[in-house]
Amino acid sequence: MSTSAELFTIGRLARRCGMSTRTVRFWSDAGLIPVAGRSAGGYRLYDAAAVARLDLVRTLRELGLGLDKVEAVLTDAATVAEVAAAHVAALDAEIRMLRTRRAVLGTVAKRATTTEETLLMHKLAQMSARERQEIIDEFVRYVVEGVDPGSPAIGIAENMRRLPAELPDDPTPAQVDAWIELGELVASEDFRRRVRAMAVAGRPAAEPEHAADPGAVMEHAGRALADGIAPGSPDGRAVLDRITGPDVPGAERTRIADRMAEFTDARVERYWQLLAIIDGREPAPAAVPAFEWFIAALRAHGD
Template sequence: MSEGTEFFTIGQLARRTGLPVRTIRFWSDIGVVPPAGRSSGGYRLYDAEAVARLDLVQTLRELGFGLDIVREVLCRNTTVAQVAETHVSALDAEIRTLRLRRAVLSTVAKRGSTIEEALLMHRLARLSAQERQQIIDDFVDRAFAGVAPGAPALGIADNMRRVNADLPDDPAPEQVDAWMELAELVADEDFQRRVRQMVVAGGEVDRPESDLDHTSVLEHVGRALEEGIAPDSAEGRAVLDRVVAPGTPAAERERLVEQIETFTDVRVERYWQLLGVINGRPPFPSAVPVFEWLIAALRAGGGS
């Protein structure tokens, strides 16, 4: 040891750095902060470089680096920048996990979920983006299986696949709740059969097309609903005449009723509403009550 160099015992080093003696001794034992020498009594002695190394080790440890990585940095086998880049990616993944866990817990608390529901939510939420999308793709494949190439229904299938069904990195509780409901919905066999029924009906090339103007229906029937007009009343008949030609034969009206019933389903509409919530889009009002009112008015109107 050079004369004139200031040396410190482990106790002095601990007081100088604020680190526990046992921590410094452990780091010294594994070679992260080796002693500069020993006293005549055999005690470890450390120099000013040890103080600097301890400060660096403490900083790296507070940043979350393991001692094996710290040793690599101190031995110049890797750089702090390289290690930091790796840790940023790891921390990003951890942050996404924590945010998702927080959102799931908020949903569990809001819904008053049972243990089984909480486990299901946690399991579904932990699926990868690819796995979550696969759930939707499998549902679409089942619903549209066997549809003829070039059929209009295949365009709907493509749209259903293109709409993002994945949760954002920082999901709000309502987005987690929407994803859980969506996963339960597409797994429901009754819902699958209902969508399949609509797909098959939509693919019938000889099905007559309706002259129904949906924009007009939403405008006039929507206003009737707001005003509380009954579909079987005189006012209701007047509203109906604005969207369906008054002279439409009874058979055509019945065909129109069947067509509207086939393509009006609150759960199918809910499917698109849930996807909207997951994608952060503003909610859209339900159109199902409008068409249910129209069905009732058509049946009440008879053939006249």
Template sequence: MNDRTELFTIGQLSRRTGLPVRTIRFWSDEEIILPARRSAGGYRLYDVAAVARLDLIRTLRELGLNLETVRRVLDRQDTVADVARAHAEALDAEIRVLQLRRAVLRSVARRASTTEEMRLMHKLAQLSAQERQHIIDDFVDHTFAGLDPDAPGAHIARKMRLMPAELPQDPTADQVDAWVELAELVADEAFRQRVRQMAVAGAEPVDQPRPYDHEAVLEHGGDAVAAGITPDSAEGQAALGRIIDARTPVDERVRLAGELETFTDRRVERYWQLMGVVNGLPPFSPGAAAFEWLIAALRAHR
């Protein structure tokens, strides 16, 4: 008898391949490998092709493929290349989940989070990219529903929708924290109503140019906040004069203060800061405090 005609019992296959007897018997019961014939005593006998088949099965199983996928490969319903490609994609997804778990654990360790916080962070961090974007899309749809997409303030909706809420492949603890805070923020009904108010106001046509320069507010208003200058002080009013024309009438100042108040909200500013962290963008200097100071200074004119 030569190698091509030699037959092996399960025990002999085990010794030849190094696979446990119970594993070979299980694969045979599942008809992943089939005996060439049975002995007079009813024992299953396998030919040399079964040895090669077992080597391939072991390799595919070590790569993590389930038995049904292995069966399709062996039956040539799928090519090894197709299976390898699909499995590589599955491994990428698994690695991503592990990276997210690691980031969550780092964040929990840093924050000394409670069990409930850890559960929430873990749940949110494992959302797919599509599910994360759906949270933002739902927020934008609710906020800007019924507004003219060509209205002056519509660019805010477009910007909110286009800014992806996608965590990177290996997020930092800061990015996980930012995503959790962001998800909680857009789910807050008071925040949604506040942004809706801003959106409706922003959709109104602008009758006149604004009587101030944005950068001037950040510079002089920001300096006043940093220096602790109160808006109603003489020094504060002098700073105000560097932002708007000192001859601006009181009623115009009051009107401008109301308009600015509509579009000034630290939580909205926080939204953009969190989006920046999630997307790995350079941080920007917050400006809401400077505009709040300006609003108070406009109303404090004597």
């Protein structure tokens, strides 16, 4: 054991603490290790207090604290507990970032993306919650610009902008995939125009006389689709009659098909599914294919 009167050169201090001379000199130059005096040759000398201080500095640095935080602890500008709490928060943020990066890399490996796609995926996944929300907000503003404030489209648009505040602390590859796909989707000009056309068209004030029951469409058209029945076939006509009734005029079938097609789009349905995945919810099963079959049957057996 060293006595309090014993002094160390920087080399002996480094060996005493099992560190490199370069590191001890750097910390000493930064003012973290006090110099007790100078030798006859002008070399720095350190006492036992420097040994204890060096041990503390090393411990704090190994915990990942920056030199500014270490200095704050040593000068009593902050307690170890306060600095540790701040560092825990910083580590939590870093862990979230690393988990997200890991998920993105998993997606890149799975999708065998190009360099450009990889850069886009990384950019989208690294965005802050505010930046992600602004992308969706801008999309919704474009969709509803000039639309009557009393239109049902306004309420739908508000639901379209409801993103989770943040990606989860430990996002699954599916959630990262969903956010990337959503970002690409709302950037598509064709998709933006399609959703805006839906918003501008709005819903009719009253349902047409021969409006189809969505439940019946899902049941009968969905089963026909699964069974491989062609919409224009005689069997397709029989399924259509079960949904609308056999007495609907051909011209009315065409009008129903045209109106329904205005609001049937697989990409819009995918938008809602992606929001659900990002939010950690099970997305609703796809309904659009059944409605597309129904629309095709209406047109095949119209005028």
